[in-house]
Amino acid sequence: MAEVLVTGGCGYIGSHTLVELIAAGYEPISLDDNSRSSPGILEGVERITGVRVRNHKVDLRNAALTDACFAEHRDAVAVIHFAAFKTVPESVAKPLLYYENNIISLLNVLASADRYGVPNFIFSSSCSVYGNARELPVTEDTPFGEPECPYARTKQMGEHIIADFARVSPASCISLRYFNPVGAHESSEIGEVPYSEPDNLVPRVTRTAIGILPELVVHGRDYGTRDGTCIRDYIHVSDIARAHVVAIEHMRKAARDTRPERRPEVFNLGSGTGTTVLEVIKAFERVAGNGLKYRVGPRRAGDVEAVYSDNRRAETILGWRPERGIDDMMRTAWQWELVMAERRQKP
Ligand SMILES: NC(=O)c1ccc[n+]([C@@H]2O[C@H](COP(=O)([O-])OP(=O)(O)OC[C@H]3O[C@@H](n4cnc5c(N)ncnc54)[C@H](O)[C@@H]3O)[C@@H](O)[C@H]2O)c1
Numbered sequence: 001m002a003e004v005l006v007t008g009g010c011g012y013i014g015s016h017t018l019v020e021l022i023a024a025g026y027e028p029i030s031l032d033d034n035s036r037s038s039p040g041i042l043e044g045v046e047r048i049t050g051v052r053v054r055n056h057k058v059d060l061r062n063a064a065l066t067d068a069c070f071a072e073h074r075d076a077v078a079v080i081h082f083a084a085f086k087t088v089p090e091s092v093a094k095p096l097l098y099y100e101n102n103i104i105s106l107l108n109v110l111a112s113a114d115r116y117g118v119p120n121f122i123f124s125s126s127c128s129v130y131g132n133a134r135e136l137p138v139t140e141d142t143p144f145g146e147p148e149c150p151y152a153r154t155k156q157m158g159e160h161i162i163a164d165f166a167r168v169s170p171a172s173c174i175s176l177r178y179f180n181p182v183g184a185h186e187s188s189e190i191g192e193v194p195y196s197e198p199d200n201l202v203p204r205v206t207r208t209a210i211g212i213l214p215e216l217v218v219h220g221r222d223y224g225t226r227d228g229t230c231i232r233d234y235i236h237v238s239d240i241a242r243a244h245v246v247a248i249e250h251m252r253k254a255a256r257d258t259r260p261e262r263r264p265e266v267f268n269l270g271s272g273t274g275t276t277v278l279e280v281i282k283a284f285e286r287v288a289g290n291g292l293k294y295r296v297g298p299r300r301a302g303d304v305e306a307v308y309s310d311n312r313r314a315e316t317i318l319g320w321r322p323e324r325g326i327d328d329m330m331r332t333a334w335q336w337e338l339v340m341a342e343r344r345q346k347p
Pocket of ligand 1: 007008009010011012013014031032033034035036037038058059060061081082083084085086101105124125126127178179180181
């Protein structure tokens with residue numbers, strides 16, 4: 001079975017991707033130090049797939065340990081590099097930690113992938129590379145904007161590093177720019193386990209409904225959008241996960257690019273439509289069957305009014321299209337929140 005190295009395989013998107021890789025016949029190997037996750041998530045992956053995924057507990061900032069993992073799996077057909085810190089306010093408070101973790105890990109993973117000749121490389125990028133884009137929807141050709149925080153800058157820097165690497169490496173490289181991944185696996189066996197109090201909308205909705213947060217604050221209702229609240233592009237985490245399998249298959253099928261100036265391929269992974277904060281709340285109320293306690297507060301500094309993707313490149317070139325809508329996202333997010341609450345109550 002073809003091995004795929006998955007850094008950050010115990011994390012939110014990583015664990016869902018393990019499930020999709022196994023379903024497609026790959027043998028994923030996780031490299032995760034569990035600094036922001038629990039190895040217990042692999043039990044959930046096993047309950048879904050029947051496969052116990054091996055995790056190398058390694059801090060990818062350590063070049064020698066990273067290299068040793070790659071040496072053990074030198075026949076791997078691809079590496080998917082999820083491992084990174086991702087919390088925006090933390091990145092503002094601790095920029096050096098973010099540059100150190102996100103950039104040094106990437107450099108070590110690329111160096112080891114290069115040394116052992118792993119032929120395909122996927123990087124987890126983010127729509128935050130676009131900054132406050134003026135024209136919507138954003139396409140892959142929309143230029144990088146001024147990053148809103150050090151986290152976003154690490155994603156821009158990561159893409160630049162990969163572009164330089166791709167020019168001289170025989171490996172195929174893809175950067176996938178995720179919009180707003182939400183929801184959980186349909187089985188409720190895996191989902192997002194927040195490392196710190198989340199500042200993004202969907203976990204705040206479900207944490208309010210379960211009683212962890214006293215109320216949801218809608219930050220601003222005076223934006224120039226259809227109902228005055230901010231617009232984002234939400235995408236189900238299992239759709240994002242499946243895109244990685246499709247991307248690996250695309251790279252393995254494609255004829256080796258022999259241009260002297262090779263470039264990484266870049267794809268937006270979004271739903272292609274924008275949803276307002278109030279529409280998210282309404283979708284939640286629809287699927288949960290009860291009302292949500294919220295109030296409108298002032299705008300939050302740094303919030304962009306609206307951002308959503310043009311996802312046609314992923315559809316045309318990869319044949320990938322999201323299969324789940326906002327109700328599926330809210331329903332699975334809510335089911336997962338209920339499962340987590342049940343687990344907290346167990347002795
Ligand atoms: N979730 C989102 O909203 C979102 C949006 C856009 C991009 N991304 C990117 O997607 C990737 C995955 O995100 P996620 O939501 O699954 O995050 P996550 O925090 O759930 O998972 C990241 C995993 O990487 C591991 N990790 C971090 N630093 C490490 C290191 N130095 N060595 C080894 N393991 C390390 C953590 O323990 C964790 O399990 C990240 O690169 C993130 O920046 C996420």
